[in-house]
Every structure is written in C-alpha cells, then in structure tokens.
Amino acid sequence: MVTLAVRRPGEALASERIVAECGPAILSGLHYLVARHLETGEDPPEYARPIWKDYLAWLEEAPPAQRHQRLHGSHYSFLDPDEARFITPGLVEAVCLAGTPEEIVERVGALEKQGLRQIMLYPPLNQQYRIIEDFADSVMCRL
16 A cells, blocks of 8 residues: 655655645654654664654654644644654655656566555545546556
8 A cells, every 4th residue: 555646747756745645644654653663662764764853852842641642643634734844755755656657657667576466555535536547647557
C-alpha cells in the first residue's frame, strides 16, 4: 500500500500540492516510528533521521499529558500545519511512490525486479479519484 505523488512538469517534491496530498500518510508513518522509539528506544530508519531530532523536540514542547494526542492527533486524516514543516523531499521519496511519470515507471520496474507483484494506492479520500486517474493516465499506460 503506497501513497502516490505524480509530479507535474517543473514541480518539486516539496510543492504545496504534494505536501498537502501526501502529508497525512507520511506523518502517520512518522507517528509510528516515534511511538516505537518512545516504547523501545529504537532508532529511526535513515530516511527519517534528517528531521528526527527537530520532530522529537516539537513533540516535547507539549505537556507530557498531551504528547500522545499531539503525536496522533492528525493521524492519516488531515495535515496539521505545525507538522507540515517536517515533510521533506527525502521523506516524500522514501515513503511515497513519487516522481514524474517516467521516474515512477522506472521505480516500479526496479521494484518488480525485487519481487513487487502488486501496487495498492492509498490516496487521500478527498482526491482519490483524481489521483487514481492521474496514475492510470500518466503511469500505467507506460508500464
């Protein structure tokens, strides 16, 4: 299951549109990593390390009794403006199937060589049809 970000010509992975569309999914994954870290002390994967300390510091700004709500408040439902700043192009690339149609086709090909046999898109509900159509029209037709 993957969140999709098909870049438009000249669009950056840090664009407002991509951050808005992919942010809730990216942050839900980050919420999981932080919860796991708090429970086990496990370090984050490489892709999360550039924002890790700043994210933990942001979380610790909340009173201890409210940290759990702060961590999971937006969980996969909306993009909290305070959290949006933590979404980087590196996180988008690591967590999403992201790029131009050509880049996505290349990435899917590489994943197929590693054993991928199916892709389940998990778009935000308020834009699911457009995102699925974009994928079909710009990526699937090239595979």
